[in-house]
Amino acid sequence: MKVLFIGGTGLISQAVSPLAVEQGIELYLFNRGQRGEFVPDGAKVIQGDIRNPAEAAEVLRDYEFDVVVDWIAFTPEHVQTDIDLFTGKTKQYIFISSASAYQKPQRNYIITEETPLENPYWEYSRNKIACEQLLMEAHKNSGFPVTIVRPSHTYGNTAIPAALTSGQHPWTLIDRIRRGLPLVIHGDGTSLWTLTHNSDFAKGFVGLLGHPEAIGEAIHITSDEVLNWNQIYAAIGQAAGVEPKVVHISTDFITAFSPPGTADGLIGDQAVSSVFDNRKIKRLVPDFQAAVPFSEGIKQSIAWFEAHPDQCTVDAEWSALLDHLIEKHGVEAKPLSFYS
Structure with a gap:
């Protein structure tokens, strides 16, 4: 197969790209060339900017692909650019959506691909839903060969996953643990969560490339391991070599005393128990x-x-925000084992 990844060097795709090459796929990465350390040997880089549609159309004008995957489409405008670029030039287009698009809070804690899409709390998720709707409409009306993939909380070597953490500087969490500074866990830490390693996600994802039964379908790919947040933070502390000190604070309190928008991902995703039924990806x-x-x-x-x-x-x-929340809450931090 001849496959194009738009992006291809991000947190999730940096595990998918080398596996695709390893499995004999002729892989092209279309990106701005700023993360060369994550380009696997054997992949070909086409340098360009997908956010400049005219430039992208010119650079990709003479190419056709069996599969196109856009790892960095977040709005309907991004998706419409792809529909315009790749209609008639690919046999499968894969959109990377998000499991945060599922109904929040959902009626059943077991999430399937049939769980409704509705997230009034997080604009990121609503944009992903709008992208899915646009693509499925294109599939229905003109046969655009879309497959929708919904990752949940996926991490890899370059991430330290947590609910309240700095996205740009994830090491901050470990720095606080090792300096004996307390962390904040939302609620009482017993809500359920699913974390998926990017190397596991890659195995399921590469199996969907060129898969005819995946056309017109939405599929999530997650681990079957389910942990609560106390267990997650305890595992982080154990890996860091220090038992964390923590303060449990309600999501409402965190939201009230955080800058606007800071806690949207918490309210719209991590604060709600999420357990996934993976029978569909396992069937495909x-x-x-x-x-x-x-x-x-x-x-x-x-x-x-x-x-x-x-x-x-x-x-x-971000560290100062945690200190602010803890001070406002007025409860002494305790070792995580205290809550076990």
Whole structure:
């Protein structure tokens, strides 16, 4: 297969791209060439900017692909650009949506692909829903060969996943743990969550490339391991070598005392228990099985950061926000084992 990844070097795709090459796929990455360290040997880079449709159309004018995957489409405008660019030039177009698009709060804690899409709390998720609607309309009206893939909370070596964390400076969480500074866990820490290692996601995803039964379908790909947030933070502390001190604070309180928009992802995603039924991806890709438990995956992440000290940056503003929340809440931090 000849496959184009738009992006292809991000948190999730940096595991998918090398697996695709390993499995014999002729892989092209279309991006701005700013993350060359995550381009696998054997992949071909086409340099350009998908946010400049005229430039992208010119650069890609003479190409056709069996599959096109857009890893960085977030709004209907982005998706419409892809429909215009790739209609008649690919046999499958895969849109990376988000499991946060599922109904919040959902009526049943087990999420299937038939769970309604509705998220009044997070604009990011509403944009993903609008993208899905536009693509499925194009499929219905003109046969545009779309497949929708919904990752949930997926992480890899370059991420330290948590609910309240700095997206740009994830090492800040480990820095606080090792300096004995408390963390904040929303609620009482017993809501359920699913974390998926990007190498596991990659196995399911690569199996969908060129899969005729995936056309016109939406599929989520997650681990079957389900943890509560206390267990997640305990595993992070164990991997960091220090038991975390934590303060449990209600989501409403966190929202009230955080800058506008800061807690949207918490309210619209992590605060709600999410457990996924993965029978659909397993039917389409029978070999798919998530194999990396979080306790091992987070060790790999911390080891990667320690081997890349330039990435161990600290977000002073985010750290100050945690201190502010803890001070306002007025409850003393306790070792996480206290709540076990």
